[in-house]
Amino acid sequence: MFPVASLLTILILPLLIAGSAIEVGNSPITLSIARRLDFSDGPINLLQHDKARVAALKNSSSKDHVGSAPLTNFAVGYVAAVHVGSPAKTYSLIVDTGSSNTWVGAAAAYVKTSSSVNTGQPVSVIYGSGSFSGTEYTDTVSFGSGLTITKQSIGVASTSIGFTGVDGILGLGPEGLTKGSLINSPTTTIPTVTEKLHSEGIIPEMVVSVSFEPTKSRTVTNGELTFGGTDATKYTGSIAYTPVTTEYPASTYWGINESITYGSTTILSSNAGIVDTGTTFLFIASDAYTRYQSATGASLDTATGLLLISSAKYKALKNLDFHIGSETYTLTPNAQIWPRSLNTYLGGSSSAIYLIIHDIGTPSGEGFDFINGYTFLERFYSVYDTTKSRVGFAKTKYTDATTN
Numbered sequence: 298m299f300p301v302a303s304l305l306t307i308l309i310l311p312l313l314i315a316g317s318a319i320e321v322g323n324s325p326i327t328l329s330i331a332r333r334l335d336f337s338d339g340p341i342n343l344l345q346h347d348k349a350r351v352a353a354l355k356n357s358s359s360k361d362h363v364g365s366a367p368l369t370n371f372a373v374g375y376v377a378a379v380h381v382g383s384p385a386k387t388y389s390l391i392v393d394t395g396s397s398n399t400w401v402g403a404a405a406a407y408v409k410t411s412s413s414v415n416t417g418q419p420v421s422v423i424y425g426s427g428s429f430s431g432t433e434y435t436d437t438v439s440f441g442s443g444l445t446i447t448k449q450s451i452g453v454a455s456t457s458i459g460f461t462g463v464d465g466i467l468g469l470g471p472e473g474l475t476k477g478s479l480i481n482s483p484t485t486t487i488p489t490v491t492e493k494l495h496s497e498g499i500i501p502e503m504v505v506s507v508s509f510e511p512t513k514s515r516t517v518t519n520g521e522l523t524f525g526g527t528d529a530t531k532y533t534g535s536i537a538y539t540p541v542t543t544e545y546p547a548s549t550y551w552g553i554n555e556s557i558t559y560g561s562t563t564i565l566s567s568n569a570g571i572v573d574t575g576t577t578f579l580f581i582a583s584d585a586y587t588r589y590q591s592a593t594g595a596s597l598d599t600a601t602g603l604l605l606i607s608s609a610k611y612k613a614l615k616n617l618d619f620h621i622g623s624e625t626y627t628l629t630p631n632a633q634i635w636p637r638s639l640n641t642y643l644g645g646s647s648s649a650i651y652l653i654i655h656d657i658g659t660p661s662g663e664g665f666d667f668i669n670g671y672t673f674l675e676r677f678y679s680v681y682d683t684t685k686s687r688v689g690f691a692k693t694k695y696t697d698a699t700t701n
């Protein structure tokens with residue numbers, strides 16, 4: 298068994314009064330979350346998990362069949378401590394913007410308490426690298442004092458595959474992704490935790506904001522999740538918003554339009570893709586990937602499956618610019634490489650330089666041309682706004698930092 302990393306990070310949940318975006322008091326509600334690297338399948342599972350997730354995310358659009366939903370990669374993730382029941386038991390749940398069902402019972406069994414109500418509905422979600430099935434309950438869900446939802450629908454797993462060391466998922470994606478998860482009501486959707494926080498008047502808007510920070514180690518990372526607003530201490534400048542894309546299938550997720558350039562070379566013309574906390578690498582359509590590989594002079598490394606560059610080519614690397622709305626978000630050369638201190642976790646050589654851009658496996662123009670995963674989100678603050686159907690980004694003090 299490999300130890301599960303337990304990186305304590307802080308999750309700030311500003312308490313917001315319904316109707317006004319006022320943060321109550323000077324003591325935000327915090328809960329610790331862990332950034333987790335799972336090596337239970339051996340060291341080289343990150344890319345494989347990502348690829349399985351990517352394939353299922355793209356294909357889940359064709360998911361009119363019962364029980365299908367996006368897949369999730371949980372080799373790397375942020376885990377929130379979520380309290381369920383009365384008295385509450387605490388579960389470690391993966392923070393996932395790419396899926397929307399919240400469920401427990403993978404590692405630690407669900408404990409029925411006085412607030413647990415079995416709805417009798419079978420529930421199941423199939424993820425690319427795992428699945429769960431069980432029964433729907435409603436229960437009290439809390440993120441700390443003050444942020445308590447009553448009668449939240451949760452899945453209680455009787456079986457689950459692919460979730461070593463975590464208890465389930467905190468689903469932060471759009472409600473539509475829950476369609477099909479209730480086996481006997483295939484057209485029914487389940488209000489998400491974000492929607493329930495709003496409908497119970499606990500947050501003024503259905504907004505979730507995420508702060509990730511680059512890390513060189515398995516064991517020290519700060520991440521922060523804010524429900525109902527944004528945390529101005531976590532970004533610089535202002536947040537720019539872009540509408541959720543109308544292009545299918547990206548439109549079923551937190552999907553946006555963007556174009557990508559490398560120096561003066563166009564890598565991807567404006568197309569739709571998604572923003573996803575549950576994907577580790579940055580995926581782009583195959584033709585865009587080929588252009589990026591050619592422009593950087595990188596070679597495909599067979600040991601890791603990642604693009605590899607020499608230090609001379611690294612020194613010559615140019616900015617990779619993401620054009621979203623009227624803004625440009627730049628990944629500097631250093632932001633385009635995997636942290637070298639984590640190379641061996643990918644099965645790579647400790648002195649090699651690997652790029653974080655990977656091939657989505659299908660050509661551009663299919664409505665799913667990129668996934669801005671964790672390696673993008675650790676450089677930009679991100680905001681997922683259900684109320685206004687938009688996604689926001691802002692720079693942070695880590696945007697241009699040399700950390701890798």
Ligand SMILES: *[C@@H]1O[C@H](CO)[C@@H](O)[C@H](O)[C@H]1NC(C)=O
Binds near residue numbers: 360362365
């Ligand atoms: C996509 O999903 C459909 C329906 O579940 C399945 O038949 C098909 O094989 C999947 N395609 C890929 C590329 O996974």
Ligand SMILES: *[C@@H]1O[C@H](CO)[C@@H](O)[C@H](O)[C@H]1NC(C)=O
Binds near residue numbers: 543544567569
């Ligand atoms: C996104 O791109 C598609 C395809 O080019 C276009 O139809 C759409 O208007 C764009 N904007 C949004 C918000 O979807």
